[in-house]
Amino acid sequence: MKTISENRAFGGVQGVYSHASEACDCEMTFAVFVPPQAEHGPVPCLWYLSGLTCTHENAMTKAGLQAHAAEFGLAIVFPDTSPRGAEIANDDAYDLGQGAGFYVNATEAPWASHFQMETYIAGELRDLVTDNFPISVHHGITGHSMGGHGALTLAMKYPGHYQSLSAFAPIANPTRSDWGRKQLGAYLGPDETRWTSHDATALLKDVGWSGDVLVDQGADDQFLDLLMPESLVKALVETRTGHSFRLHPGYDHSYFFVSTFARDHVAWHAERLQA
Amino acid sequence: MKTISENRAFGGVQGVYSHASEACDCEMTFAVFVPPQAEHGPVPCLWYLSGLTCTHENAMTKAGLQAHAAEFGLAIVFPDTSPRGAEIANDDAYDLGQGAGFYVNATEAPWASHFQMETYIAGELRDLVTDNFPISVHHGITGHSMGGHGALTLAMKYPGHYQSLSAFAPIANPTRSDWGRKQLGAYLGPDETRWTSHDATALLKDVGWSGDVLVDQGADDQFLDLLMPESLVKALVETRTGHSFRLHPGYDHSYFFVSTFARDHVAWHAERLQA
Numbered sequence: 106m107k108t109i110s111e112n113r114a115f116g117g118v119q120g121v122y123s124h125a126s127e128a129c130d131c132e133m134t135f136a137v138f139v140p141p142q143a144e145h146g147p148v149p150c151l152w153y154l155s156g157l158t159c160t161h162e163n164a165m166t167k168a169g170l171q172a173h174a175a176e177f178g179l180a181i182v183f184p185d186t187s188p189r190g191a192e193i194a195n196d197d198a199y200d201l202g203q204g205a206g207f208y209v210n211a212t213e214a215p216w217a218s219h220f221q222m223e224t225y226i227a228g229e230l231r232d233l234v235t236d237n238f239p240i241s242v243h244h245g246i247t248g249h250s251m252g253g254h255g256a257l258t259l260a261m262k263y264p265g266h267y268q269s270l271s272a273f274a275p276i277a278n279p280t281r282s283d284w285g286r287k288q289l290g291a292y293l294g295p296d297e298t299r300w301t302s303h304d305a306t307a308l309l310k311d312v313g314w315s316g317d318v319l320v321d322q323g324a325d326d327q328f329l330d331l332l333m334p335e336s337l338v339k340a341l342v343e344t345r346t347g348h349s350f351r352l353h354p355g356y357d358h359s360y361f362f363v364s365t366f367a368r369d370h371v372a373w374h375a376e377r378l379q380a
Numbered sequence: 381m382k383t384i385s386e387n388r389a390f391g392g393v394q395g396v397y398s399h400a401s402e403a404c405d406c407e408m409t410f411a412v413f414v415p416p417q418a419e420h421g422p423v424p425c426l427w428y429l430s431g432l433t434c435t436h437e438n439a440m441t442k443a444g445l446q447a448h449a450a451e452f453g454l455a456i457v458f459p460d461t462s463p464r465g466a467e468i469a470n471d472d473a474y475d476l477g478q479g480a481g482f483y484v485n486a487t488e489a490p491w492a493s494h495f496q497m498e499t500y501i502a503g504e505l506r507d508l509v510t511d512n513f514p515i516s517v518h519h520g521i522t523g524h525s526m527g528g529h530g531a532l533t534l535a536m537k538y539p540g541h542y543q544s545l546s547a548f549a550p551i552a553n554p555t556r557s558d559w560g561r562k563q564l565g566a567y568l569g570p571d572e573t574r575w576t577s578h579d580a581t582a583l584l585k586d587v588g589w590s591g592d593v594l595v596d597q598g599a600d601d602q603f604l605d606l607l608m609p610e611s612l613v614k615a616l617v618e619t620r621t622g623h624s625f626r627l628h629p630g631y632d633h634s635y636f637f638v639s640t641f642a643r644d645h646v647a648w649h650a651e652r653l654q655a
Binding site (some may be wrong): 108112113114115116166167169171172193325353355356358359360361362364365368 | 382387388389390392412441442446447598600628630631632634635636638639640643
């Protein structure tokens with residue numbers, strides 16, 4: 106693991122690191138915020154998965170999460186959203202390939218050789234940060250847009266990995282959305298039965314979520330039709346899954362929306378991870 | 381005035397606007413955050429001047445000021461740091477020309493025709509935002525690095541314009557620093573007597589500041605030798621100017637430093653502007 110930068114922030118340290126990833130077969134960059142409370146022992150860890158086009162850096166610099174993480178005593182991990190590099194497959198579209206890993210393990214060419222983001226996030230990077238940072242066994246997961254999709258699906262696919270769950274404007278039903286069908290088809294192939302384990306709405310009915318979940322959504326989100334939160338809420342109700350879904354008039358899909366509600370999410374996770 | 385974007389944030393609106401500037405003789409972009417309290421009447425206004433290489437956008441997205449502005453009921457104005465455009469003079473160095481206006485009115489070629497940032501900030505943009513946003517007559521000013529220099533010098537040069545003053549890691553004594561001598565020479569010419577009214581340390585002794593001032597500085601700031609805060613503190617003591625100067629071990633020159641102490645600055649200004 107290489108240290109790219111470390112900056113003191115809110116009494117803790119915001120670091121950026123890179124490492125040779127086995128899962129993605131390339132150098133991967135990620136960021137970790139360690140709060141001041143970690144000086145006294147391991148702290149719970151919140152995973153923040155970012156959306157389309159983002160690297161580890163966008164949320165690290167724009168979401169304002171560090172202030173809240175320092176207040177509540179959580180570490181935060183900001184992974185990248187895909188493998189990266191000139192030699193790695195890509196697509197001209199912003200929503201496929203690099204910057205758009207969709208948190209799945211690709212099985213199809215040309216993606217399968219590097220796009221193994223599910224294993225990377227839920228396995229390899231989890232082990233790496235647990236071994237190298239003062240992080241306890243209590244992990245929560247959240248994310249924005251494609252990252253909200255990642256948080257919801259990984260939490261359900263890996264029971265016991267995450268004890269708390271939330272999402273900002275998640276892609277909630279990708280098997281029925283143009284933000285999903287294109288990517289799941291490319292990465293997993295045309296057999297749609299292989300897509301459903303990467304769809305939060307479907308997963309809720311198939312395997313469910315053992316805890317409760319907080320989902321925030323802007324009512325003026327320009328991508329609301331692609332996100333389909335109403336499908337997720339329907340499944341949450343049908344499965345009797347405890348949740349708080351909040352639709353906020355005036356808010357859009359930007360980091361101004363994320364930062365506005367960031368403190369509520371950190372508090373949500375802290376309450377569950379420190380219980 | 382053209383609206384480039386408006387995003388709801390923390391119950392208020394973060395907007396980006398442009399206008400044809402007379403002072404700079406070009407189109408200028410700026411950002412304004414209007415807090416939710418403005419629905420009930422005009423609110424005090426905090427000016428945030430940015431540092432070298434920045435546009436209006438850096439602090440708007442990275443400093444986390446909106447949360448605090450919404451908490452305390454202040455508007456925030458984020459101006460650009462220079463005129464911009466392909467037809468406008470520039471320099472290959474990051475610290476001269478576009479992105480490096482230094483908040484002075486240039487008198488020398490090739491800068492004088494557009495680089496009139498002092499008049500722009502303290503005059504034209506002030507009038508524009510006062511006329512177009514729900515802003516009261518109570519204004520405070522702060523800034524980071526070159527912007528801290530701008531805040532300190534404009535506050536002293538324009539008595540009555542600003543009722544509260546603070547700075548993050550300001551260029552505190554530019555007439556004696558390589559961050560200053562180069563730029564003041566280029567913009568104002570070789571006669572150093574014309575530089576002193578753009579040096580906070582000199583201005584304190586020459587005209588003084590009628591209020592008190594908050595200055596935060598990282599002890600691990602990679603540019604500490606160029607900033608020279610010790611000169612400013614010496615002048616503050618000699619002139620018996622009330623102040624709080626805080627040197628923070630471990631903190632550097634980045635926005636992680638600014639965002640960590642942003643709430644303290646907004647609270648400082650709110651206390652003085654709402655008194």
